[in-house]
Amino acid sequence: MRALPSARPASPRRTRTQRRRPTIEWQVCGVCNYDCSYCIQSKKYRVGHPTPAEVERFLAFFRALPGAWEIKTTGGEPFAFRDFTRRIVPGLIEDTRHTLSTLTNLSAPLPILLDFAEQTRGRLGIVSASLHLEFTTPEEFVSKALALREAMDERASLVVNEVVVPGRLDEVERARRLVEEAGLRWFPQILKTKQGTHDYGAEAERVEVLTGSDPDPRRANLAPSYQGQLCWTGVEYFVLTQQGEAWSCRTAKRHGQGYLGNALSGTVELRAAPLPCPYEICPCTTPANRGMIEGVGLGEER
Numbered sequence: 049m050r051a052l053p054s055a056r057p058a059s060p061r062r063t064r065t066q067r068r069r070p071t072i073e074w075q076v077c078g079v080c081n082y083d084c085s086y087c088i089q090s091k092k093y094r095v096g097h098p099t100p101a102e103v104e105r106f107l108a109f110f111r112a113l114p115g116a117w118e119i120k121t122t123g124g125e126p127f128a129f130r131d132f133t134r135r136i137v138p139g140l141i142e143d144t145r146h147t148l149s150t151l152t153n154l155s156a157p158l159p160i161l162l163d164f165a166e167q168t169r170g171r172l173g174i175v176s177a178s179l180h181l182e183f184t185t186p187e188e189f190v191s192k193a194l195a196l197r198e199a200m201d202e203r204a205s206l207v208v209n210e211v212v213v214p215g216r217l218d219e220v221e222r223a224r225r226l227v228e229e230a231g232l233r234w235f236p237q238i239l240k241t242k243q244g245t246h247d248y249g250a251e252a253e254r255v256e257v258l259t260g261s262d263p264d265p266r267r268a269n270l271a272p273s274y275q276g277q278l279c280w281t282g283v284e285y286f287v288l289t290q291q292g293e294a295w296s297c298r299t300a301k302r303h304g305q306g307y308l309g310n311a312l313s314g315t316v317e318l319r320a321a322p323l324p325c326p327y328e329i330c331p332c333t334t335p336a337n338r339g340m341i342e343g344v345g346l347g348e349e350r
């Protein structure tokens with residue numbers, strides 16, 4: 049791997065968003081045990097995972113990173129990949145500089161989730177638990193989420209995120225009530241499409257009640273536009289695919305831009321300085337909530 053710039057380079061501007069938390073969103077696998085009708089990843093890409101040898105090369109890449117990073121594992125579904133709990137989690141927590149977070153649909157058997165909580169004690173950041181009502185009930189999900197949160201490191205957090213699925217708002221509203229009555233945090237996401245965001249039409253008012261009219265990125269994901277604002281993705285944040293490709297952010301990847309090299313072939317080079325965002329929407333709240341976007345965020349969760 050070529051030398052990477054420091055995770056905290058000198059920045060050209062100091063703004064109130066300078067509490068950035070260097071973060072990598074690592075797609076540990078494409079495979080998922082669900083098949084949600086609204087999944088943004090088409091089915092043909094929801095396959096595959098790295099070989100054991102590639103897993104070891106990913107872990108070596110993280111060990112070679114300068115500074116401390118939050119490594120947020122995503123998929124597909126991370127727990128649907130056997131080596132996630134067998135090798136990736138133990139390998140990531142070996143390096144005590146980094147924090148481990150994960151996005152999961154919480155479908156793994158409870159003993160596996162509890163074992164994950166135990167293994168990651170002192171090292172866990174955030175569990176983003178996605179509630180998909182096409183494959184589970186809110187009661188079953190909430191029960192598992194509560195058990196996991198109880199077993200987790202008390203400094204870590206768990207957030208329940210849920211897509212506001214068009215035509216199913218009664219179910220979404222009920223799920224929100226159950227999640228919040230259980231004392232868990234509920235985070236709505238509007239439905240994203242390949243073109244941008246879904247037009248809810250006659251349901252828009254009910255959706256606004258669920259999301260709030262102008263929520264900050266800790267409260268809801270409305271895929272806003274930050275066009276023209278300085279963004280540190282590519283500098284202190286990047287997305288890593290299961291094939292090892294590093295991209296500055298998800299939107300850049302969708303446009304075939306922001307390619308930073310490949311972690312498996314040792315060619316990742318981060319940018320030295322932030323750039324103004326050129327895109328019309330920012331579909332993922334992780335960069336905003338890690339302080340990557342000028343004037344936005346400072347959030348701690350999700």
Ligand code: SF4
Pocket residue numbers: 080081082083084086087088089123124125153178180
């Ligand atoms: S759980 Fe997530 S990755 Fe899997 S099908 Fe559903 S939306 Fe897609």
Ligand code: SF4
Pocket residue numbers: 274275279280281297298299300324325326327329330331335341
């Ligand atoms: S889409 Fe979001 S993460 Fe990507 S460059 Fe723009 S502001 Fe940054």
